Amino acid sequence: MKHNLLQVFITKSAIVLLIIISLFPIVPAKDYSNFSHRTKEHRKNCNSCHQIPTPNWASARKYPDVADYPGHASCINCHRAQFFDGPKPSICTICHVVVSPRGKARFKFPLDKRKGEFETIFPHNLHQDIIALNTKQPIAIAHFVNASFNLDDEKKDEKPKFNNCAICHVTPEILPKTKPRKPERFLNLVASAHSDPFKPQAEFFKNSPQNHASCFNCHYQGQRPTRTECASCHRLTGEHFDSKTISRYSLKFNHEDKNHRNKDCTTCHIRITQVSDLRLLTDADVPILTCSTSSCHANQLKDELTRRSESLAKKEAVFECAYCHTSPIGNYQVPPSHEK
Numbered sequence: 001m002k003h004n005l006l007q008v009f010i011t012k013s014a015i016v017l018l019i020i021i022s023l024f025p026i027v028p029a030k031d032y033s034n035f036s037h038r039t040k041e042h043r044k045n046c047n048s049c050h051q052i053p054t055p056n057w058a059s060a061r062k063y064p065d066v067a068d069y070p071g072h073a074s075c076i077n078c079h080r081a082q083f084f085d086g087p088k089p090s091i092c093t094i095c096h097v098v099v100s101p102r103g104k105a106r107f108k109f110p111l112d113k114r115k116g117e118f119e120t121i122f123p124h125n126l127h128q129d130i131i132a133l134n135t136k137q138p139i140a141i142a143h144f145v146n147a148s149f150n151l152d153d154e155k156k157d158e159k160p161k162f163n164n165c166a167i168c169h170v171t172p173e174i175l176p177k178t179k180p181r182k183p184e185r186f187l188n189l190v191a192s193a194h195s196d197p198f199k200p201q202a203e204f205f206k207n208s209p210q211n212h213a214s215c216f217n218c219h220y221q222g223q224r225p226t227r228t229e230c231a232s233c234h235r236l237t238g239e240h241f242d243s244k245t246i247s248r249y250s251l252k253f254n255h256e257d258k259n260h261r262n263k264d265c266t267t268c269h270i271r272i273t274q275v276s277d278l279r280l281l282t283d284a285d286v287p288i289l290t291c292s293t294s295s296c297h298a299n300q301l302k303d304e305l306t307r308r309s310e311s312l313a314k315k316e317a318v319f320e321c322a323y324c325h326t327s328p329i330g331n332y333q334v335p336p337s338h339e340k
Contacts, residue, residue: 032082037117037236041078046230049074058111063226064220065212068109069095083175086334098119115239122233123276128164128266165265169206171256176205180328181247184283187333191318196327205246249284250324259296288337291324301338307333 038194053064058069082091149274321330
């Protein structure tokens, strides 16, 4: 009898314990070695923690900028207990290279090997409009009209200074990582890509800003959003690594070709001047008509499209479009935009 009562007691106790556990699940200990801006308590104005400029800006950036992590004062009000959690507090590993009472050295800010949490919002349309209205500049300004660029022979190799995209986008000194940009999803390969010996050069590309240098020329304190209005340009997202690889449909295009560099960027880059968010730009920025209707490329492009059509009609080896494209792209089905 006593044995049965003991079994009943143990069974009921186990049931009660399971109910308690289900109502109050065990919460894992917080990992204070990883900082996230998405934490509710961290979603404050950026300048409540970040100082701008930081004391080390002159040596780190050469211009006033946020070039270091926030000081202890930004953290200790909420995390005093974590600051004194043993001889090597895990919270210190967020910023410090060596965790010790004398370990003053900090990681580079920002640290490339850590995932980013923000995306950059840059309205090209607004900036192009402002540049176009700035008629006091002593050099050529951005414009949105079809212009003629018939230069005298002796001036053809001169590169004019257009006060537009080149403010932020410059020719890189070394060749960036590149890859062909895959065409639209509904296009099919009509032939197998083969090894392509073509190798682009650095002058084929333009850099994108990777810091505040060009932005702060206008937005440090004079033009809004200013240096303290970070959320106007930086939007909180999920964790991610920004790709350093340039993907392009036409890897063979050379920006520094003598027939290209004498033109204002907006002569070809038409669509980008009309969008406020690059993520909305799902197709090629430069319309094919910009090239196919020009006196420079019209005949070559027409010839390639004709040869492609003829090879398909005759069921011969498919002609590969190679004037603009490398092999991984030149063997795709011709998109509707090219057939207009």
